[in-house]
Amino acid sequence: MANHNRHSLSRSLQCSGRPAPCTSCRNTNAECVFDETLDLRRKVAAKRNIEELAYYRSLLYALLDSLRSPEETEVSNVLKVIRGCPSLNNIAAAVGGPTIDTSDAAPEDTKGSVEELSSLAGTEESIHLDFHSRITLEKLCDIPLVQVPAKPWTTVTDANQLVSHLVSLYFTWDHPLLQIVDQKLFLQHMKAGVADSEFCTPLLANSMLAMASAYSDFPDVFAVPREIASRGQHFYREADRLWRAEEGRASLANIQAVALMSYVLRSQGKGQSGWLMLRQAVQLAQDFGLFHRSRALLEHGVTTDQQHVAAITAWGLFIMNSLVSMDLHRVADLKLPIAELHIKEDSTGNIMWSPYPLTNRLDCNRRPALLQYAMMKLADLTVMGVEIQEILFDKAFEMTVDELWAAANRRLSHLEKWLVVLMGECEDDGQLMPHILFLQ
Numbered sequence: 001m002a003n004h005n006r007h008s009l010s011r012s013l014q015c016s017g018r019p020a021p022c023t024s025c026r027n028t029n030a031e032c033v034f035d036e037t038l039d040l041r042r043k044v045a046a047k048r049n050i051e052e053l054a055y056y057r058s059l060l061y062a063l064l065d066s067l068r069s070p071e072e073t074e075v076s077n078v079l080k081v082i083r084g085c086p087s088l089n090n091i092a093a094a095v096g097g098p099t100i101d102t103s104d105a106a107p108e109d110t111k112g113s114v115e116e117l118s119s120l121a122g123t124e125e126s127i128h129l130d131f132h133s134r135i136t137l138e139k140l141c142d143i144p145l146v147q148v149p150a151k152p153w154t155t156v157t158d159a160n161q162l163v164s165h166l167v168s169l170y171f172t173w174d175h176p177l178l179q180i181v182d183q184k185l186f187l188q189h190m191k192a193g194v195a196d197s198e199f200c201t202p203l204l205a206n207s208m209l210a211m212a213s214a215y216s217d218f219p220d221v222f223a224v225p226r227e228i229a230s231r232g233q234h235f236y237r238e239a240d241r242l243w244r245a246e247e248g249r250a251s252l253a254n255i256q257a258v259a260l261m262s263y264v265l266r267s268q269g270k271g272q273s274g275w276l277m278l279r280q281a282v283q284l285a286q287d288f289g290l291f292h293r294s295r296a297l298l299e300h301g302v303t304t305d306q307q308h309v310a311a312i313t314a315w316g317l318f319i320m321n322s323l324v325s326m327d328l329h330r331v332a333d334l335k336l337p338i339a340e341l342h343i344k345e346d347s348t349g350n351i352m353w354s355p356y357p358l359t360n361r362l363d364c365n366r367r368p369a370l371l372q373y374a375m376m377k378l379a380d381l382t383v384m385g386v387e388i389q390e391i392l393f394d395k396a397f398e399m400t401v402d403e404l405w406a407a408a409n410r411r412l413s414h415l416e417k418w419l420v421v422l423m424g425e426c427e428d429d430g431q432l433m434p435h436i437l438f439l440q
Contacts (some may be wrong), residue, residue, distance in 0.1 A: 055098055059091075062096055063095050066095040077094065144164035144168040144356070146171065146187055156206070156234045156235055159220065162221075166221070167212065176353065181204070181313070181316075182199070204257040210235035211263055214232060239261055250284045252313055255281055255317065258281040259278065262274045262277035262320075278321065282317060285314060290313065311339035315375065318336070319379065322382045331389055332386045353368070370435075381418060384418065391411070422439060423440065
């Protein structure tokens with residue numbers, strides 16, 4: 001009888017998996033002889049997880065459809081079931097969703113799945129549920145502000161939803177503060193899907209997606225699953241590969257892309273690398289003729305749209321160069337752009353702003369984005385900032401105290417007048433968007 005009990009015990013306490021010794025063998029002080037080729041639980045667990053994800057997604061859709069019902073009685077019944085019964089099957093029945101049969105799940109299976117998840121957390125198995133396929137509530141409910149295709153712009157993903165999500169984030173939180181592209185023209189050409197467009201290229205698109213990834217928590221934006229610092233790195237690597245293939249060619253889209261790549265590097269804490277990349281963008285812009293007259297550009301001729309985008313790119317780069325130079329305690333050392341900013345009514349006049357993705361959960365009023373106004377005000381502020389930089393990091397060393405005091409008072413007076421005008425023009429609370437608050 002004792003031999004039979006020991007035989008039964010040895011069969012019930014099987015190896016639980018890598019790394020050796022496994023938990024079961026360590027607890028029983030037995031030799032760990034786990035045969036990984038005979039273990040199918042990883043495949044079973046992955047299949048079970050996929051089925052559960054599909055079930056929960058279907059249940060969520062059914063629940064949302066019921067809550068959207070115009071019939072108050074139906075909504076009240078659903079809420080009553082949710083509050084009174086913890087069973088998901090009962091809730092699913094109330095909303096007309098799928099039910100799940102757990103009667104054939106033995107306690108050993110449940111235990112095995114828990115052990116399997118613990119095992120997967122500490123090992124690198126090739127057979128696992130792809131982290132990027134994870135379904136989150138935010139992802140299911142997300143409605144991007146703009147709809148753009150993934151192809152032909154990036155090889156990192158073919159998910160239109162993800163690319164639309166990231167582009168929407170960029171034009172909500174990053175672009176209004178520091179404009180380097182024309183939003184309307186960029187989106188128009190991106191939607192057209194022509195890879196050799198002059199205002200949207202794969203290089204520029206991947207640079208933008210890399211920058212926008214900093215604002216997203218979607219699993220797909222992580223190049224390394226659950227690694228926060230890897231946000232957008234797969235898009236950046238793609239942009240870097242495409243930039244190397246350009247071999248330093250100067251074009252508006254390349255200037256914009258390299259400027260954004262420098263911004264990505266700085267946002268990752270790589271200040272010196274970001275500065276060197278920014279200097280490449282500045283050199284490209286100078287070669288292209290954005291800061292001094294270029295015979296090649298004049299002979300080629302430019303369209304009205306090209307002139308408009310060139311002005312935005314030049315001033316955006318001028319602003320970025322000044323901000324980074326100030327951060328590094330350096331003189332900006334860049335001439336004013338030769339093109340002046342001017343109001344182009346059909347460009348941004350009808351662009352609206354709302355706090356995406358909060359617009360998916362809140363009833364937010366959309367308001368005019370005031371993009372051109374914000375950029376012109378920031379350009380004026382930057383010109384004054386460049387003068388201050390020249391005093392602080394260059395001229396001050398050769399000035400007397402009285403001369404320095406007088407120069408500082410003149411700049412302060414200019415700043416105060418600029419601020420008074422800005423505050424007078426932005427008295428309406430409806431205009432207090434992040435990029436306007438940033439100026440104040």
